[in-house]
Amino acid sequence: MTEPSTVQPFTGQQVKLKKPRKRAASSPDSTATLLRTENLTRHFKIGGGLHRRTLHAVDDVSLSIGTGEIVALVGESGSGKSTIARLLARIYQPTSGEIFLQGRRLSTIKSRTDLLAYRSDVPMVFQDPFSSINPVFRVSHGIERCLKLHRPELSRAERRAEAIRIFEVVGLTPGADVLERFPHELSGGQRQRVGFAQALAMRPKLILADEPVSMLDVSIRIGLLNLMTKLRDDEGVSILYITHDIASARYIADRLIVMYAGHIAESGPAEDVLARPRHPYTQLLVSAVPDPRADVRVGADTDRGEPPRVIDPTPGCRFRWRCPLAIEVCHQVTPPLLELLPDHSAACHVATADSELKAF
Amino acid sequence: MSSALADDIGRAAVTGDPILKVSDISVEYATKQGNVKAVDHVSFDLGRGEFIGIVGESGCGKSTLLFAIAQLLPPSAGVVGGSVVFKGVSMVGMTDSQLAAVRWKDMSVVMQSAMNALNPVKSIRAQFTDAMRAHGVKSKTEIADRSEHVLRMVGIDSQHLRSYPHQLSGGMRQRAMIAMALLFTPDLVIMDEPTSALDVVAQRSLMVQIKELQAELGFSIIFVTHDMSLVRHFSDRVVVMYAGQVAELGATSRVFGGPLHPYTIGLMDAFPSIKGPRVPLTGIPGQPPNLIAPPDGCMFWPRCPKVMESCKTISPPLYLVEGTEVRCLLYVDGSAP
Numbered sequence: 001m002t003e004p005s006t007v008q009p010f011t012g013q014q015v016k017l018k019k020p021r022k023r024a025a026s027s028p029d030s031t032a033t034l035l036r037t038e039n040l041t042r043h044f045k046i047g048g049g050l051h052r053r054t055l056h057a058v059d060d061v062s063l064s065i066g067t068g069e070i071v072a073l074v075g076e077s078g079s080g081k082s083t084i085a086r087l088l089a090r091i092y093q094p095t096s097g098e099i100f101l102q103g104r105r106l107s108t109i110k111s112r113t114d115l116l117a118y119r120s121d122v123p124m125v126f127q128d129p130f131s132s133i134n135p136v137f138r139v140s141h142g143i144e145r146c147l148k149l150h151r152p153e154l155s156r157a158e159r160r161a162e163a164i165r166i167f168e169v170v171g172l173t174p175g176a177d178v179l180e181r182f183p184h185e186l187s188g189g190q191r192q193r194v195g196f197a198q199a200l201a202m203r204p205k206l207i208l209a210d211e212p213v214s215m216l217d218v219s220i221r222i223g224l225l226n227l228m229t230k231l232r233d234d235e236g237v238s239i240l241y242i243t244h245d246i247a248s249a250r251y252i253a254d255r256l257i258v259m260y261a262g263h264i265a266e267s268g269p270a271e272d273v274l275a276r277p278r279h280p281y282t283q284l285l286v287s288a289v290p291d292p293r294a295d296v297r298v299g300a301d302t303d304r305g306e307p308p309r310v311i312d313p314t315p316g317c318r319f320r321w322r323c324p325l326a327i328e329v330c331h332q333v334t335p336p337l338l339e340l341l342p343d344h345s346a347a348c349h350v351a352t353a354d355s356e357l358k359a360f
Numbered sequence: 361m362s363s364a365l366a367d368d369i370g371r372a373a374v375t376g377d378p379i380l381k382v383s384d385i386s387v388e389y390a391t392k393q394g395n396v397k398a399v400d401h402v403s404f405d406l407g408r409g410e411f412i413g414i415v416g417e418s419g420c421g422k423s424t425l426l427f428a429i430a431q432l433l434p435p436s437a438g439v440v441g442g443s444v445v446f447k448g449v450s451m452v453g454m455t456d457s458q459l460a461a462v463r464w465k466d467m468s469v470v471m472q473s474a475m476n477a478l479n480p481v482k483s484i485r486a487q488f489t490d491a492m493r494a495h496g497v498k499s500k501t502e503i504a505d506r507s508e509h510v511l512r513m514v515g516i517d518s519q520h521l522r523s524y525p526h527q528l529s530g531g532m533r534q535r536a537m538i539a540m541a542l543l544f545t546p547d548l549v550i551m552d553e554p555t556s557a558l559d560v561v562a563q564r565s566l567m568v569q570i571k572e573l574q575a576e577l578g579f580s581i582i583f584v585t586h587d588m589s590l591v592r593h594f595s596d597r598v599v600v601m602y603a604g605q606v607a608e609l610g611a612t613s614r615v616f617g618g619p620l621h622p623y624t625i626g627l628m629d630a631f632p633s634i635k636g637p638r639v640p641l642t643g644i645p646g647q648p649p650n651l652i653a654p655p656d657g658c659m660f661w662p663r664c665p666k667v668m669e670s671c672k673t674i675s676p677p678l679y680l681v682e683g684t685e686v687r688c689l690l691y692v693d694g695s696a697p
Contacts, residue, residue, distance in 0.1 A: 219417060219644035250632060284561055288560040290589035290593060
């Protein structure tokens with residue numbers, strides 16, 4: 001069984017180049033802003049009695065996602081990127097701060113109908129395609145259920161036709177055939193496509209994709225990444241792509257948000273952030289990515305990559321313990337996220353727009 | 361680590377006597393649907409102080425090969441042919457007590473998940489002590505000295521000997537596993553994706569340290585990973601596996617500089633780069649074959665962009681092309697087409 005795929009073989013031909021993206025859509029004040037968060041914060045209580053402490057998973061995060069834009073949220077494990085996805089999916093309630101979808105406050109959502117409407121606007125695609133689809137039903141069950149719940153105006157025949165259309169959009173061809181299969185008959189890549197099809201069935205505005213390719217084989221991953229850009233270009237869906245793989249983030253994302261210890265360290269156009277990283281943590285991250293095409297080059301730095309402490313943190317930059325450029329003020333004041341270059345912000349006391357400051 | 365040093369190590373490995381000879385090994389798993397040939401006639405030599413990388417996708421047999429070498433195969437699997445000769449002694453068919461003497465002392469294995477490989481209810485010191493006692497080290501001071509020494513070697517403060525695995529971060533646990541593997545300064549350390557649970561910064565730091573320790577202590581490494589880019593910078597030779605077979609085997613610089621097998625080329629094209637122009641990639645369409653019913657001919661032909669009629673019937677042997685072994689009919693004349 002081979003995976004039906006819209007992509008061409010990997011040598012010789014070039015697939016069509018991406019359309020140039022409009023940068024204006026990404027500015028927070030633009031009318032095209034789809035979703036934005038204001039000082040979003042989520043703390044978790046751990047321990048009890050005298051050992052009661054607070055884990056700051058997400059602290060004071062303000063971000064925005066434009067219409068028809070792929071935003072990549074990158075960071076190491078424990079940086080709070082998955083917590084943000086769960087906050088946006090309304091799985092967690094924020095400790096403080098607010099989420100706006102097209103200008104509407106999420107905290108005003110009270111009824112189940114409104115919540116259902118929100119969930120259909122902002123569905124989630126999960127990391128593990130092997131446990132996120134019910135194994136006892138044919139894959140048509142999941143997508144037709146989505147359609148029944150979220151688009152009740154469709155008749156049975158229309159639902160079927162729509163399911164087939166969506167399956168073919170995500171590259172599961174022939175759609176009518178694949179719909180009748182059970183999950184165990186599909187490969188990992190195909191199952192993840194089913195996940196995207198289910199999200200797409202709700203006619204979403206924003207898909208939250210939490211590490212959607214990390215469980216897949218390397219040769220399959222690119223197909224899914226290409227699918228995400230296709231959904232953006234053809235269906236106009238925005239995608240929040242959460243990953244620890246910076247190279248894949250660069251490959252598909254219009255904008256990049258780098259998280260460290262619950263804070264946004266840096267954000268801006270993907271190319272710009274990676275070519276001219278301003279925050280020392282981003283510089284460390286970029287320098288650590290192995291590149292199979294690059295020549296042998298191993299830096300002599302001593303950073304061990306130990307995780308940050310986010311339990312009862314004191315004020316100050318959370319990267320200061322690992323930062324070679326840390327100065328006095330870094331230990332006392334948490335740096336705000338400042339726009340250093342047009343649309344390119346960093347939360348660092350030391351970083352400036354033009355300097356060639358290199359930490360790593 | 362400069363490329364010149366990598367070349368030196370590569371050459372030393374060729375001249376010296378191989379420490380490990382894997383010849384024509386085949387491993388089969390018994391399943392309800394029939395026998396699955398997970399490793400199919402794999403051969404390679406490993407020199408003293410050499411770093412060999414084994415790459416491939418999940419299910420290509422890379423972990424099974426490693427377990428066959430270390431004699432750690434589960435009961436459902438068996439070596440059905442070939443031999444593994446380690447320091448002149450055949451590993452296949454060794455009794456448990458014979459294996460126990462070799463393990464840790466001459467050959468140690470670093471598993472993928474340190475959280476599962478370390479005992480969660482024992483401190484690091486207790487686990488180190490256990491391994492050393494099992495090999496006849498009785499002196500308490502010797503055990504304490506050695507434990508502190510190996511832990512410092514991997515860059516962990518020796519106060520963590522008192523720590524339990526859950527008190528250490530993922531990176532530290534992997535380091536502790538590597539420290540444990542070095543208790544007796546073995547000749548061969550086998551690593552099964554030791555960095556897959558770590559983020560990129562911790563991953564690079566660990567790789568650099570493994571390489572430094574190797575340069576200092578001179579052990580050989582078999583490093584199994586699915587990430588081509590990792591072995592690119594650290595290994596002397598690389599084995600690309602597909603469907604249980606060696607697809608390509610050669611010096612790392614050669615394989616990455618000019619990959620020969622269409623599968624290797626496809627794998628290289630499956631990794632986006634973070635530098636240079638943003639080019640569209642396509643990966644490899646399709647998926648690996650079902651090993652219960654493998655395709656006739658070449659294992660890769662259903663996914664191969666350069667497939668020929670003969671590929672569908674003839675199972676290609678390994679051809680030697682300018683020092684690289686490659687399993688592809690394109691190289692039937694011993695040269696690139």
